[in-house]
Amino acid sequence: MAHSVLKLTKDQISRLEDTYKSFLQDTVPQGGQFVAKVDGCTITAYRSGKVLFQGATAEQESAKWSGEQVQSRPASEKRKRKTHNHLPPETISSMSIIGSDEVGTGDFFGPITVVSAYVSKQQIPLVQELGVKDSKLLKDPQIIEIAKDLLKVIPFSLMVLHNEKYNELQSKGMTQGKMKAMLHRRAIENVMTKLPEGSVVDGVLIDQFCEPGVYFRHTKTNAKASPVPYFFETKAETIHVSVAAASIIARYAFLKKMDELSKKTGVIIPKGAGQQVDEAAAKIILKQGKTYLNNITKAHFANTTKALKLAEKKRK
Numbered sequence: 561m562a563h564s565v566l567k568l569t570k571d572q573i574s575r576l577e578d579t580y581k582s583f584l585q586d587t588v589p590q591g592g593q594f595v596a597k598v599d600g601c602t603i604t605a606y607r608s609g610k611v612l613f614q615g616a617t618a619e620q621e622s623a624k625w626s627g628e629q630v631q632s633r634p635a636s637e638k639r640k641r642k643t644h645n646h647l648p649p650e651t652i653s654s655m656s657i658i659g660s661d662e663v664g665t666g667d668f669f670g671p672i673t674v675v676s677a678y679v680s681k682q683q684i685p686l687v688q689e690l691g692v693k694d695s696k697l698l699k700d701p702q703i704i705e706i707a708k709d710l711l712k713v714i715p716f717s718l719m720v721l722h723n724e725k726y727n728e729l730q731s732k733g734m735t736q737g738k739m740k741a742m743l744h745r746r747a748i749e750n751v752m753t754k755l756p757e758g759s760v761v762d763g764v765l766i767d768q769f770c771e772p773g774v775y776f777r778h779t780k781t782n783a784k785a786s787p788v789p790y791f792f793e794t795k796a797e798t799i800h801v802s803v804a805a806a807s808i809i810a811r812y813a814f815l816k817k818m819d820e821l822s823k824k825t826g827v828i829i830p831k832g833a834g835q836q837v838d839e840a841a842a843k844i845i846l847k848q849g850k851t852y853l854n855n856i857t858k859a860h861f862a863n864t865t866k867a868l869k870l871a872e873k874k875r876k
């Protein structure tokens with residue numbers, strides 16, 4: 561697994577902890593200060609000052625803090641960085657792009673939301689003006705605020721994969737990767753039909769969740785025949801605002817669903833898949849039963865078993 565290590569001061573680590581506030585995990589290893597999980601990366605900060613980034617996006621995530629980096633991973637590992645034929649061009653950030661991103665794949669509760677959004681090069685300054693940036697750096701109230709503005713100014717398409725359908729597909733053996741690919745494809749196709757007449761699309765940029773070849777296979781897309789080039793890159797929200805905008809709208813839709821779930825169940829529904837999630841799930845089992853829980857969660861996650869055990873304990 562890709563990893564990167566930084567050596568930071570106490571102050572710097574506090575700033576990291578603050579930045580990843582909404583992604584903190586309950587379990588922290590011995591000597592650890594905090595563990596945070598973001599899309600594709602687990603961040604473990606130790607009291608010694610060492611911060612470990614692990615996962616597919618470790619390099620990009622740690623690069624955000626690289627100004628402070630004293631010790632990077634060995635050059636031999638860096639050379640191994642996987643590359644492919646669909647990397648975006650250097651100049652992409654000023655192009656007219658359809659960006660696509662998803663939310664909810666690692667959350668036990670709630671749907672997967674996928675959004676494709678079009679930002680023409682003329683609209684880039686406006687979208688930036690609205691405060692669009694990497695949604696992982698924004699707090700929920702900011703996301704809601706920005707999303708509401710965005711909905712009015714850019715063409716987008718939102719796909720929601722509800723839990724019942726997700727569980728059905730999953731039980732038939734479909735991988736989450738394939739589900740995501742199909743949702744992205746539909747969102748991209750949809751948004752293309754919503755573009756104002758005469759719109760130029762320089763490319764489609766997908767926040768990379770799988771190798772391009774895998775995406776094309778899952779979606780039966782003939783990339784070579786496509787009039788619009790497809791680009792894939794991890795952390796694409798930092799490369800083009802259309803992906804950042806898509807991510808914000810997807811998160812906004814996800815938050816709304818989570819809010820609805822909290823109201824429906826009378827239990828505050830936490831994000832993620834940590835211990836608090838197990839607790840909330842156990843409460844729901846006790847109140848509404850296991851079938852009910854299954855219909856509002858990604859039922860194959862380990863949280864189901866953990867929640868059942870917790871519920872049993874509480875019943876006694």
Ligand code: MN
Binds near residue numbers: 661662767768
């Ligand atoms: Mn993403």
